[in-house]
Amino acid sequence: MINKVIHTVEEAIAGVESNMTFMVGGFGLSGIPENCIAALSKKEIFGLTCISNNAGVDDFGLGLLLKRKQIKKMISSYVGENAEFERQMLSGELEVDLIPQGSLAERCRAGGAGIPAFFTPAGFGTEVAEGKEVREYNGKPHILESALTADFAFIKAWKGDTAGNLIYKGTARNFNPLMAMAGKITVAEVEELVPAGELDPNQIHTPGIFVQRILQGEKYEKRIEQRTVRKRE
Amino acid sequence: MALDKNQIAQRIAQELEHNMYVNLGIGIPTLVANYIPKGIDIEFQSENGLLGMGPFPFEGEEDPDMINAGKQTITTMPGAALFDSATSFAMIRGRHVQLTVLGAMEVSENGDIANWKIPGKMVKGMGGAMDLVASADNIIVAMMHTNRQGESKILKKCTLPITGVNCIKKVVTNLAVLEVTKDGFKLLERAPGVSVEEVIAATQAELIIEGNILEMQF
Numbered sequence: 001m002i003n004k005v006i007h008t009v010e011e012a013i014a015g016v017e018s019n020m021t022f023m024v025g026g027f028g029l030s031g032i033p034e035n036c037i038a039a040l041s042k043k044e045i046f047g048l049t050c051i052s053n054n055a056g057v058d059d060f061g062l063g064l065l066l067k068r069k070q071i072k073k074m075i076s077s078y079v080g081e082n083a084e085f086e087r088q089m090l091s092g093e094l095e096v097d098l099i100p101q102g103s104l105a106e107r108c109r110a111g112g113a114g115i116p117a118f119f120t121p122a123g124f125g126t127e128v129a130e131g132k133e134v135r136e137y138n139g140k141p142h143i144l145e146s147a148l149t150a151d152f153a154f155i156k157a158w159k160g161d162t163a164g165n166l167i168y169k170g171t172a173r174n175f176n177p178l179m180a181m182a183g184k185i186t187v188a189e190v191e192e193l194v195p196a197g198e199l200d201p202n203q204i205h206t207p208g209i210f211v212q213r214i215l216q217g218e219k220y221e222k223r224i225e226q227r228t229v230r231k232r233e
Numbered sequence: 234m235a236l237d238k239n240q241i242a243q244r245i246a247q248e249l250e251h252n253m254y255v256n257l258g259i260g261i262p263t264l265v266a267n268y269i270p271k272g273i274d275i276e277f278q279s280e281n282g283l284l285g286m287g288p289f290p291f292e293g294e295e296d297p298d299m300i301n302a303g304k305q306t307i308t309t310m311p312g313a314a315l316f317d318s319a320t321s322f323a324m325i326r327g328r329h330v331q332l333t334v335l336g337a338m339e340v341s342e343n344g345d346i347a348n349w350k351i352p353g354k355m356v357k358g359m360g361g362a363m364d365l366v367a368s369a370d371n372i373i374v375a376m377m378h379t380n381r382q383g384e385s386k387i388l389k390k391c392t393l394p395i396t397g398v399n400c401i402k403k404v405v406t407n408l409a410v411l412e413v414t415k416d417g418f419k420l421l422e423r424a425p426g427v428s429v430e431e432v433i434a435a436t437q438a439e440l441i442i443e444g445n446i447l448e449m450q451f
Contacts, residue, residue, distance in 0.1 A: 102280075
């Protein structure tokens with residue numbers, strides 16, 4: 001058994017330097033690596049390229065890094081919840097590459113799976129297709145999208161073991177398993193870390209081979225973005 | 234009387250068929266789930282990784298790990314399944330999801346849709362919309378017929394950056410039901426109390442009008 005455990009968030013982000021590219025898992029605020037993001041936001045690291053479906057909110061998640069202008073470029077599919085983000089983007093301070101969500105997911109998956117590029121119908125005929133090769137398959141035009149990889153991938157799972165195997169919960173899975181595969185160094189933070197052998201191998205979502213460091217997160221706020229409820233009858 | 238948003242959703246719900254997998258966009262499309270006709274079973278797909286999406290949770294039962302694509306807290310139905318984003322878009326791109334309902338800022342007579350960007354003003358991103366419109370076999374647009382300035386959103390050609398080309402099949406607005414044919418928009422139904430002339434006056438694109446256009450039935 002290869003032991004991947006680290007004990008502090010400082011060790012988790014060790015080696016992250018200015019101008020690096022990193023991936024951050026999560027959809028909205030669900031399944032984001034809260035502890036690693038908070039730690040990164042306290043470091044003197046700037047000029048980062050960040051690949052993440054969303055950009056957090058003004059005072060939580062990636063919003064913390066945006067506020068300190070640590071991020072030079074965002075690669076995302078939807079950034080509507082962050083006013084500071086929109087301001088930096090419209091003023092030109094922040095470079096933004098918006099790509100279709102399915103293409104973003106598949107580009108991460110491809111990056112981790114050793115597939116350098118693929119054709120997809122998403123985005124054909126739109127701004128997204130500008131400068132990209134077009135080929136027709138089954139009578140329909142497709143555009144060439146390239147794989148994404150990163151110096152670091154920061155992801156969040158529900159449970160993990162010392163060998164780096166991960167299990168996600170609910171819709172907090174989202175981009176995490178894909179980014180886990182695409183990081184040169186993948187750092188997984190989990191709510192519950194258990195000894196190897198305690199998780200059922202049948203239930204593992206991300207095999208430990210994709211994870212280089214695993215950390216039991218100190219605490220989780222798990223903020224809800226849109227609290228919607230129904231009345232009891 | 235023009236329809237309100239709930240009535241637009243109610244009219245779209247009539248398009249649902251038994252045992253369909255359906256993806257609903259944010260806004261009016263979300264309301265469609267409230268009007269599923271009796272005797273029809275539908276499974277809703279949420280592109281952040283859930284098939285078999287249920288209603289909002291009861292107060293006190295919200296789970297931050299259980300949200301829909303609009304980041305709202307939701308629940309799962311019996312038989313639901315959870316998965317990652319690549320699998321989710323395999324369902325969409327691979328045409329396993331049979332119907333997509335989404336909102337739009339503009340649609341055009343060749344079936345183009347624009348709903349993700351107003352240059353220099355509103356840049357929130359396309360989310361999953363481009364993947365959805367590029368692959369779904371059946372796409373219904375739910376929207377108001379005109380924008381806040383009273384200008385038609387049903388155009389000969391979209392003016393905003395487009396989300397997808399030649400893809401939408403039907404448009405349901407507060408005034409009418411339109412089908413996108415190879416010759417352009419065909420008027421199928423009008424809202425109760427709204428005349429054909431009123432629909433024409435509110436529409437920039439040409440409308441194909443054949444025979445007597447009936448009112449929508451609820």
